[in-house]
Amino acid sequence: MVAAVGGERAWRLAPAFLGLGLAVLALGPALGWGFVLRYDLLFVPDPPLLPDTGGFPRAVPSDFVVALLSRVVPAEVVQKAFLVGIFVLAASGAAALVPPERRLARLVAAAFYAWNIYLAQRLMLGQWALLLGVAGLPWAVRATALPWPRLALALLPAAIGGFQAMLVSALTLLPIAALRSGTRVAPAEGGSRGASVLGVAGGAVTSPRGVFAVVGVLGVFSLPWLVPALASGAVTDPAGVDAFAARADGPFGVLGSLLSLGGIWTAEAGLPGQGEWWAATVRLLIVVVGVFGYARLRVGGDRPGWWRGLAVAAGAGFCVAGFGALAPGPLKWLIGLWPGFGPLRDGQVYLAPLVLLTAVGLGSVLRSGIPAVVGVLAPVLVLPTFAVGAFGRLAAVEYPREWREVQRIVNADPAPGALLSLPWGAHRAFAWNGGRVVLDPATKLFDRRVIWDDTLLVGLPDGGRLRVRGEDPLNRRAGDLLGRPDFAARLDVRYVLTVGTENRFPSGLTGWTTVFEGPDLVLLRR
Incomplete structure (x- = not known):
């Protein structure tokens, strides 16, 4: 009896341990x-709790959570915890x-969702906050039929991730909530244990309050980034539609790349050999096998309550993913009309439901x-x-x-006043970071x-470069x-603050005092 209980518990924890093993391997x-340190994957030692920032709040509230946790354990440990946790x-x-x-x-589903080209490419681009929300997405799907506190708990990773994670969650959960509300979700008497867990057809009809609960939780969790976004005065360059449009990263063109869950806009996010025809x-x-299996999915003879909504979300996400590549004109017009349409530029993000x-x-198949x-x-x-x-x-490195x-x-x-970071450019490539x-x-x-x-x-x-203001x-x-x-x-x-050995003392900075000069950094004060 004890052995049976222990074996059951081991199988229940097996997907989490599989995820841990895949994290160590990856x-x-x-x-x-x-x-x-790679592209947007930027953590720093002792980050400030409330930095004075401007523009679109892309790192809200993720930076605050990281800074808060870094008061308890070193920021290096916080970063590792988030990466493994994904x-x-x-x-x-x-x-x-x-x-x-x-x-x-269960292990088949676990292995694929934790090891796929979508996750790999986004991690190579450093978008850990987005991936945190994507990782929590199945828990949120499962919680759409549960009381709102459980849904709020399931959406916490996306809330920490910020705007992109929340938008992906909204795209996924709203169709599920809308289409579930009019379907039978409680298992019928005698239904299987799996049916009970997944909430399949066979019982009472869901109340429309489920839709309001999803909308309400999404809305409240979006306030930390939505309010400053509306007040920031940030602008969006329509040229970003061309820059962030999905691209072919294999032999099957843009649509084939998106269908295989790739197609990210930059080759810097690619993996060696991903474009080989066999891969x-x-x-x-x-x-294709996964979509086929999903179409035939049954639990206890019925479909899960979220089945139809997730299918709609996956289809909508695929359409958004191809929008920038196949119909950039209307999207540019929308962004020019209102910068709030800017998040649609990087459409490949919305492949997460698929x-x-x-x-x-x-x-379901295997x-x-x-x-x-x-x-x-x-x-x-x-x-x-x-x-x-x-x-x-x-690779892990230490700041000099x-x-x-x-x-x-x-x-x-x-004393008040801003810090100007030079040279004038968004990214750096340091020798101590392996270039x-x-x-x-x-x-x-x-x-x-x-x-x-x-x-x-x-x-x-074509080898050219596009400038997005x-x-x-x-x-x-x-x-x-x-x-x-x-x-x-x-x-x-x-x-x-100037970085690098060239132009360490930019022209036009007469009357400034050098307060620090190191091998790679020079700090001037007015």
Whole structure:
């Protein structure tokens, strides 16, 4: 009896342990001491609780949560916890949408949802906050039929992730709530245990209050970023539609890449060998099998209560993903009309419901025996270069001491005024970080306002580069004023931080005092 209970508990925890194993395999050297710094994956030591920021609040409230946790444990540990948590949360959540008696099928869904090209490409771009919400998505799907406190708990990862994570959650949950409300969701008498867990047809009709609960929780959890976004005065460059449109990353064109859950807009997010015909073909076949399995999904003879809504969300997400590539004109017009349509530029983000649908569908087809074992192993075998830190693309490094010294000097100064970060560009590539490109660390390091160039230069398939103007009005104004002798007074600049060995003392900064000079950093004060 005790052995049976222990065995049942082991199977129940198996998806989480599988997610943990996949996290160790994927992150590899990134789990060493230090920070993983790559594009948007920017963590800093001792981050300020309430930095003075402007523009669109992309890192709200994720930066605040990181800073709060960093008061308890080192920021290096906080970053590792979030990265590992993405894999564990994704694997266990996908498994939770499969009936518990289908033990191997749960592992199939867990393995695919925690190891796929969508997750890999987004992690290579450093979008950990988005992935945190995507990882929690299956738990939120499951909670749409539960009381609102359970739904709020399930949506907490997306709430921490911020605007992109919440928009993906809204795209997924609203159709589920709307289409579930008029279907029978409680299991009929004698229904299976799996039916009870998943809430399939067979009982009382759901109240429309379920829809209001989903809308209410989504709305409240969006306030931390929505309110500052509406008050920020941020602008969106319609050129971003072309820059962030989905692109072909395999032999099957843009639509084929999206159908295989890839198609991200930058080659820098790619993995070695992902474009090989055999790998792209197998990825596409896996999705086809997953969609087929989802179409045939039954639990206790009925469909889960979320079945129809998730299918609609996956279809809508796929359409949004292809919008920028296939119909950029209307999207540019919408963004020009209102910057709030800007999040639709990076449409590939909204493939997340299709990723989840595929994972659940694979668990429906590959239920037991050898097919299920193959299903557990297939995601890693098809995308092997995601392992070991994506073959070295992810690794942990320590900030040189000069960064901590500059942070200490600036944060200890009570005098008002912003810090200007030079050279004028959004990203840095440091030798101590292995030459990996990362967002300027100065943007998250100081208590005071940091003025920086949030313009993005995006490479195009023809070898050209597309310039997408920044969203922060103050940063835009600073770019226009740089080089003028009165720029510091007009921008209320107290410090200038220059990075690199060239142009360490920019022209036009006469009368400034050098308060720190290190191998890579120079800090000037007015």
